[in-house]
Amino acid sequence: MRKNFIWLKYGKLTPDKTAILGTCVKLSYAELAEKVESFANYLISLGIKPGNNVGIISPNNKDFIIALLSIWKICAVAVPLNFNLLNKEIEKLLTNANVQTTLVHKTSEVKISAEFKSNVFPFSKTDKQNQASKLPLCNEKDALILFTSGTTERPKGVILEHNNLTASFTSINNVFNFSANDKLLASLPFFHIGGFSVITRALLSGTAIILPASLKTFDLAEAIKKFNPSIISLVPTMLKRLLEMGIEPNNNLRIAFIGGGPAHTGLIHSAITKGWPVVKVYGSTETSSMITYLNYKEFQKRPKSVGKPFPGNVLKIIDIDGNVPGTNLKGEIQVTGNSVASGYFMNKKDSIGQFANNSFLMGDIGYLDNEGYLFLQNRKDNLIISGGENINPLEVENVISKIPGVAETCVIGLDDNEWGKIIVGVIVKENNSVINGNDVKMFLRKKLPGFKIPKRIYFVDKLPKTSLGKIQTRKVYEMISKL
Incomplete structure (x- = not known):
């Protein structure tokens, strides 16, 4: 003892x-x-x-x-x-x-x-x-x-x-x-x-x-x-x-x-x-x-x-x-x-x-x-803190990317009066894809706990990238703020 x-x-x-x-x-x-x-x-x-x-x-x-x-x-x-x-x-x-x-x-x-x-x-x-x-x-x-x-x-x-x-x-x-x-x-x-x-x-x-x-x-x-x-x-x-x-x-x-x-x-x-x-x-x-x-x-x-x-x-x-x-x-x-x-x-x-x-x-x-x-x-990395829970956007992005019809995605956190931050999924569809926000959330519910599922889903034609092909998260924020 x-x-x-x-x-x-x-x-x-x-x-x-x-x-x-x-x-x-x-x-x-x-x-x-x-x-x-x-x-x-x-x-x-x-x-x-x-x-x-x-x-x-x-x-x-x-x-x-x-x-x-x-x-x-x-x-x-x-x-x-x-x-x-x-x-x-x-x-x-x-x-x-x-x-x-x-x-x-x-x-x-x-x-x-x-x-x-x-x-x-x-x-x-x-x-x-x-x-x-x-x-x-x-x-x-x-x-x-x-x-x-x-x-x-x-x-x-x-x-x-x-x-x-x-x-x-x-x-x-x-x-x-x-x-x-x-x-x-x-x-x-x-x-x-x-x-x-x-x-x-x-x-x-x-x-x-x-x-x-x-x-x-x-x-x-x-x-x-x-x-x-x-x-x-x-x-x-x-x-x-x-x-x-x-x-x-x-x-x-x-x-x-x-x-x-x-x-x-x-x-x-x-x-x-x-x-x-x-x-x-x-x-x-x-x-x-x-x-x-x-x-x-x-x-x-x-x-x-x-x-x-x-x-x-x-x-x-x-x-x-x-x-x-x-x-x-x-x-x-x-x-x-x-x-x-x-x-x-x-x-x-x-x-x-x-x-x-x-x-x-x-x-x-x-x-x-x-x-x-x-x-x-701000965070040095992209960690999102929502309702006291730490959420790694990369983890959520990797699951979304496995959904049939998704070409690419970026997950960000937006300011929210209730949660501090809410998770938002920004998705580019594959050609001829007919998936919608409900389809995405239904898929994620089988793969992730509730607090990691985006509260909002946005579909865009393309994601802003650097010359090296890296997604520019800050510009994604700017894009979503205009929608």
Whole structure:
């Protein structure tokens, strides 16, 4: 078992304090520690050893948290997976992360093929007592592999160490002072860093994690009304829907972190005027979540900024020649700090290009003003962030290109008040092709999860290209804006 298991220290410090709270669940820290101990023994009985990668396929619930902590307790590495992906995509991730054992929750509809079945086990043991097992003390540094989309088709698994997660909490806590009286709403999926961080922040501060019935807007609204969280994390799409429902912040709410994609100034202003204590944040999986913040008071002065770095994070702007330009000059954003991941799992090529000495190149273009506030301009690559989901346009383009009657295609992201960005497919038909937008979407529904399917399809006679035959994405944007 792991020595100095910091993630459950409040099981001894404040054993009667509520750790997990929801409509159908309430666990104290002592009860959580007991269930983790039991489930850890179950995992040992499955043959899981320190350093093994263990997949978790589950919605947000107490079982996810128990399984995660049990995996860490025995010094294994957790690999949370997006259960909304197609089965074949999940299996690809299992292979890429070298997952030896996968835990699948009964409420997920994921069906693993026979190739992986022998190493797939249920969560049902979380509520049962399992016989204690003896295991030598261990201290595995790696905690987590979280997958993130990028410019390449192959998903990249970010390796996060326990020290990265604790460093992230410490830097954020230095500003916002989490206390045992706080209650954190688990409003984002645990397989995303924004949602996952709710777990780690709560456990390290001895606060309660509130589990809504689901992540649908109605259930989030009900949880806000019933449980009065003091801290919530939302992507802009969620915030917009809550405002449209007329949901007002409760008196207990002191922080509403907004990140995970572009947040339009009008949306933030509307939320602030209605009393929401908005804090714009910016970060990534590779940086263990947020690295900058802009509170609602600062927003009035710099509405287009994403704020200043949290303590412990140093930002630099790197130009195309690798130099650091002056104030207000654009370049790629680099962050240095102890929350920066060690690299990508089994992917030295991309790791070498982006990670070095606790530093990470964010892939975003931006600039710092004379007071150190960060402003984002655009992505260095073409990654589209829609509703908090990272979407690689190349992946979508490759699937569209397989549709009979499609000559070529370009996938772009257009600004949208609800989603931040929406996916748009621009298609050139083959001669005599009669396909339409519905045909395209029907084909894609069989090949891609819903959030990767373009919301709009445009057909054009030709796509703008360079002299070398490369599609000019910027000109495609201009073309579509005129339609």
